[in-house]
Amino acid sequence: MKLGFDAKRVFHNTTGLGNYSRDTLRILAAQFPNHKYFLYNPKPGRVSRLTITTNMVLCMPKAKVWQKLSSLWRQKAIVKDLVTDKIEIYHGLTNELPIGIEKTNIKSVVTIHDLIFVRYPELYSYIDGKIHFKKFKRAAQVADKIIAISEQTKADIVEFLKVDAAKIEVIYQGCHAAFKEVYTNDQKQQIVEKYSLPSKYLLNVGTIQERKNLLTIVKAIKNTSHHLVVVGKETAYTEKVKAFIKANQMEDRIHFLQGVAMDELAMIYQMASIFIYPSIFEGFGIPIVEALYSKTPVISSKGSCFSEAGGPDSIYIEPHNDMALKQAILDIEESEILQNKMISNGLEYVQRFNDDVIGEQILKLYKSL
Incomplete structure (x- = not known):
């Protein structure tokens, strides 16, 4: 299979979401070496904690305009690159999926880590909370499958994002x-x-x-x-x-x-x-x-x-x-x-x-x- 991944936090985050992304890719690439793993990164990374193996392909914006507008590329324009690369399944490792992926033949998976911003809105700015909710809810709605990292998160997705529980699989995180x-x-x-x-x-x-x-x-x-x-x-x-x-x-x-x-x-x-x-x-x-x-x-x-x-x-x-x-x-x-x-x-x-x-x-x- 040709598997695509939102790899932004692989190369730009040293804590929880970055660790989850790196561990997931490390586990899959080592355990199932016959598949191809395409890592989509919007801009040059500053974190080098993942060993890049021969079955991994590093992908950045192909068009120069999106190299300058990397955030917009990750949110939407990336879909064109996924189609060009003939990706079969795209996995949003950190709560998001690009706009328009639902209009392609590419199957999509999103990992949702938590909905703390809903349970404890006082810990977030009003704007950040609204943006998070919109992104998470859209991703949960358009994804073919959702991975929740705990039963607690699965219950929150069902309650707050109004998603059918049958669409959600609980798969725990790996450990370095x-x-x-x-x-x-x-x-x-x-x-x-x-x-x-x-x-x-x-x-x-x-x-x-x-x-x-x-x-x-x-x-x-x-x-x-x-x-x-x-x-x-x-x-x-x-x-x-x-x-x-x-x-x-x-x-x-x-x-x-x-x-x-x-x-x-x-x-x-x-x-x-x-x-x-x-x-x-x-x-x-x-x-x-x-x-x-x-x-x-x-x-x-x-x-x-x-x-x-x-x-x-x-x-x-x-x-x-x-x-x-x-x-x-x-x-x-x-x-x-x-x-x-x-x-x-x-x-x-x-x-x-x-x-x-x-x-x-x-x-x-x-x-x-």
Whole structure:
């Protein structure tokens, strides 16, 4: 098959949507090498985290006018290139499909990650919310199939976008191979020294924004001796967190890291005592999966999709209850039996997110079209 993909975020995004796009392409190209994978990128990329294999074709706007108007090309004019390239199935990896694809013979798939902008409109500007809703709804309506990355997202698509549930397949995200690797003590020690990591620490990973709820972790460990390592891009919300840290003289115990390579991040996960992810709402929660592969106990939030990612042996708390979080940390630390159970059962649970399982599910969906 000739398979086309919206690859913008493959080459321009280093976080969730970029990771999903890269992992999907990596899994498919490795597992099913006889197909051709056309990666449509509107302009030269600044992120080079995907190994380009011989069965991948990099595609940019063919006409000079669209090289200058790359955003418009991705939204609509790309369809002409898809027809020229004889693409059989086009997959919008990040919530969107180009206008007019429904008027061609090309079958289309769209992955919808979450509808947080509908559930929590206060976290988005009015204009951004309206634009997102229009794009997502149109893509969901014209797509031949929709991939939802969790049962929670599928339920939201049905409720808010009014789409028939039979059109939606739940296929979970893959996880980068770095988190499944075994690293030596020498390699880990190099990371400890490079980032001045404490000998024992709690870990939080993700963009530092209000929805991710970092402040609750900081409050939970305020009157303890715990160290917390935070890995993620900073936003305006970070200043609110740092103000609390400063007011409570916790600067020496909260460690902020950015620009961490994937293998470095994997080692940081593996050396953490507990991974804490008290987010308010997510489409899935891939950091939880990364932690389980890393054999690190997980505390996350009740509700949303978190138990789908974390399984029955992770601990879930009300996201704003810092006292419950503090108790959960202590419960894990004080019981080696509980630690071992969370690690072994978590590793068993997370095998459902292995590459071979996900690849088979995606290709089966493509073949159904």
